[in-house]
Amino acid sequence: MKLLIAVVQDQDSHRLSTALIKEGFRATKLASTGGFLKSGNSTFLIGIQDEQYEQVLQIIKANCKSREQMISPVSPIGGTAESYVPYPVEVQVGGATVFVLGVEDFRQF
Ligand code: 2BA
Numbered sequence: 001m002k003l004l005i006a007v008v009q010d011q012d013s014h015r016l017s018t019a020l021i022k023e024g025f026r027a028t029k030l031a032s033t034g035g036f037l038k039s040g041n042s043t044f045l046i047g048i049q050d051e052q053y054e055q056v057l058q059i060i061k062a063n064c065k066s067r068e069q070m071i072s073p074v075s076p077i078g079g080t081a082e083s084y085v086p087y088p089v090e091v092q093v094g095g096a097t098v099f100v101l102g103v104e105d106f107r108q109f
Helices: 010-022 050-063
Strands: 002-009 027-033 040-048 067-071 089-093 096-102
Touching: 002 010, 002 050, 010 027, 010 040, 010 050, 040 050, 050 096
Parallel strands: none
Antiparallel strands: 002 040, 002 096, 027 040, 067 089
16 A cells, blocks of 8 residues: 655645546545745645556646746845845746655554
């Protein structure tokens, strides 16, 4: 068994959870915040059998899009002036960041 931890953009989270349910997968969606952009994203915990791995990856890939996002500069008052960037910077936010963990045991009571 595996546990997939998938960080996806909020714009894709409803579509992804609908697609997972439709294909018979169970998932838990957590509200999360990206450490860099400090904006909301969604983290899915998806418990699957090993042989379902490729199918779930395909579902995530098909439902999560990569997007460009602008970061506005924040005045460094009280912060470090060296890291201050005085103009907006564009970053590419991935469709999904997926961590794959082996599950030692799984119980439901
Ligand atoms: P954020 O941390 O808000 O990062 C959003 C996007 O900003 C990243 O997209 C990346 O393009 C850029 N970025 C992040 N840290 C950066 C840095 N130190 N310097 C320059 N650019 C930086 P993604 O890489 O697609 O990540 C999307 C979200 O996935 C992240 O949101 C974070 O919530 C999660 N994530 C990505 N890598 C992770 C990791 N290694 N561990 C835990 N969460 C991760």
